[in-house]
Amino acid sequence: MRFHHTTLDNGLEVIAELNDDAHSIAAGFFVKAGSRDETPELAGVSHFLEHMTFKGTARRDALAVNKDFDRVGAKHNAQTSEEDTFYHFTCLPEYLPRAFDVLADILRPTLREDDFETEKKVIIEEIRMYMDNPMSVAYEAAKAAHFGGHPLGNSILGTVDSITAMKAEDMRAYFASRYSPANIVLGFAGKGDWGQLVELASNHCRAWAGDRPTREARPVRGRRAFEAILREEDLQQTIVGVSDGPPLESEDRYAAHLLATILGDHTSSHLYWALVDPGYADGAEISYQDYNQAGGFYTFLSCEPDDVDDNLGRIAEVCRDAMAKGVTEEELAQAKNKVLARSVLRSERPMGRLASLGFHWVYRRAYLPIEQELEAFSRVSVDQVRRLLREWPLWPMTVVSVGPTTEIQPPK
């Protein structure tokens, strides 16, 4: 593995982790633009813009964008989160110049008016698709309830109303403010030649211009709210809980990830044994999510409507028990084995490496080799987990319930 980085004159940073054993190369632009960067009137603009980049540039219409990726067998996609928009592809090394020509091209989209109106309809269909999924509804509502007016509570997709009312010129202004080269990191992982990568980056991206935007990342503590949303047509009840956790700037994020694994991994965790194994719920998990200056432990539950109170009681007990007693050496060792093996498996694919490499660079301006990441997990002690639980108590948590009943009494 060889790591390289450089910064173009316009501020675009380029990083690469190269591996001669790989069969492919992954490339991606990490744009620091997500739903937390939006005003209420522009709810969903980051995600809508992600769609619009694929709709055409000065050199290509939408069909040409898709065709030019597909012609060289490049597997391309993009994702928008609360904080980032990530555009990426994986292809065979010999096709890198052609695939990269498309990816760099679409980062300077035309944002044409008629494409904008057509794509609105697609976004609205995507919103409706998620509205048919109880877990998505509960997740969005839980974030909003927990973070209150803080921008981390914003919806990634926006609403049918905010999308319908949106104007192309507003999106253009948003693009100009967030897609400047100094707000973007370009990453590569896999089989490649650094000299060629720098040349590609320079040829395609050096003309990009724009100011250096700032993000107001205010720290936030959640509200421990409760909300019950009625969906009479559902059979199961779906619940999402949120409590605060360490932010991504904190070294405690490794301990937080291990704690979530011990308490709420999908298999063989405290919640698994307390709820899933006995058949009380068909899903009960906890995961840790870190953000810029904030963090959260998310609890997910799916069960029969009549059993919600009992199951919330069981979840509260698992959380309180951990807060009182911490975790054992044995549990911690087991969680480390799980997490280490999963990291190794994920990192075998260039795309797996690119994502962790790129986001780490965006927020920490540092290279994190896989060995160092594994080392950081290995170093976590039971004392550190105990301290983490004191600083970030898991219970009480924000609880949002979605389903056929609203008669729910979360335990105190």
Add this chain to the structure above:
Amino acid sequence: MPAQTATIQQHEYPNGLVLVAEAMPGVQSASFTLLIPAGAAYEVAEGLQVGGGAATMACEWLMRGAGDRDSRALLNDLDDLGVSHSESAQTLHTSFAAATLGANLIPALEIFADVVLRPRFEDEEVEPIRSLCLQNLRSLEDDPGSKVIYELRRRHFPEPWGRPSPGSAEDVARIAPKSLRAFHRAAYRPNGAILGVAGAIDWSRLRDAVGELFGRWEPRPEPRLVETPAGPKLDHIARETQQIQIAMAAPAATVAGPDYYRARAAVAILGGYSSARLFTEVREKRGLCYSVYASYEGQRNRGAMLSYAGTSTERAQETLDVMLAEFARLADGGVDLEELDTMRAGLKSSLIMAQESSMSRSNALASDWYFLGRVRPLDEISAELDALTPESVSGYAKTLLKPGELTILTLGPTPLDVKLPA
């Protein structure tokens, strides 16, 4: 394609179990996929008749204690070995898939040998399993996108080849422990089972270890399945959802058949990637939906093209009409060279990229062996793809999409008007 000749080796044990393995250079992990012909289809084998959902319940029961380990010890030991695993019953097979570091492969296989051969089958586990399976069925009812595909397969493939593995609430509620034991006795057998292994492996050690672990697994007679017609071909499931789900299926070539590559090409050009016809016409040009695709599903004696879209009530009719018009355009007008080249580039790239993941390779090895009794080398697949011409694929497309053979199912607030071309 670049010369990356991985070594593929295979061995058939006296009880019929086949081991097929590939050593992958530069990979630290090792993965395996154990396919046992004990999927939901076998729930209705002659003399068995155990009820829909039995295969899934049996699979869950197996993981709750085996050999010296109780349920907790079993999952803990897998965690200690860093094994990511998933086990599930599908229509044809029950599969056990696991990935871990190369050094932990054989200890992980030891645990799974206990799971398959020496399950504890403790009675007190059955009621929790029943409750879990019933809740899974309820969650599936709340998930229209998944529900419509299960129901489409049930209507399209002759019974039992489209049986949904989650089963039915009515059956799951009444399946007795003794039926699950009977299912395990009859359906879990080494003759017909395939173990695919890929990654950081030592072939001779692996072959010997698998022989030790699975050699005493007793062969059983192959259960007899009786095929009956499915249907109806056109159907609607009423649901108060935001979107209408549209799902369609058509018969297609088998994996072992002479038309396999032509079928894969035609289906991919129709709806396999972002510049494919369905995505371009339905989503990009008209903005009718977010998700639309066509994919291929192979079984030994039949194959199918499955196609899906989800969209709002007011756009659903147009979506269906455009999809059917695209089926007709492919059948009547065929494909051109540019489309064929794009399809080839996509499929070849996927094959090479799969070489980076022991998980996808172990799965491909087991699946190739199931369909063909051998593993296709990459250059053979490559040559088959290169041999396709617009004429050969167009010729096949004419036979693929005959309107009378389509199964069409919609799920949502209102049924649609299905206008099939004559």
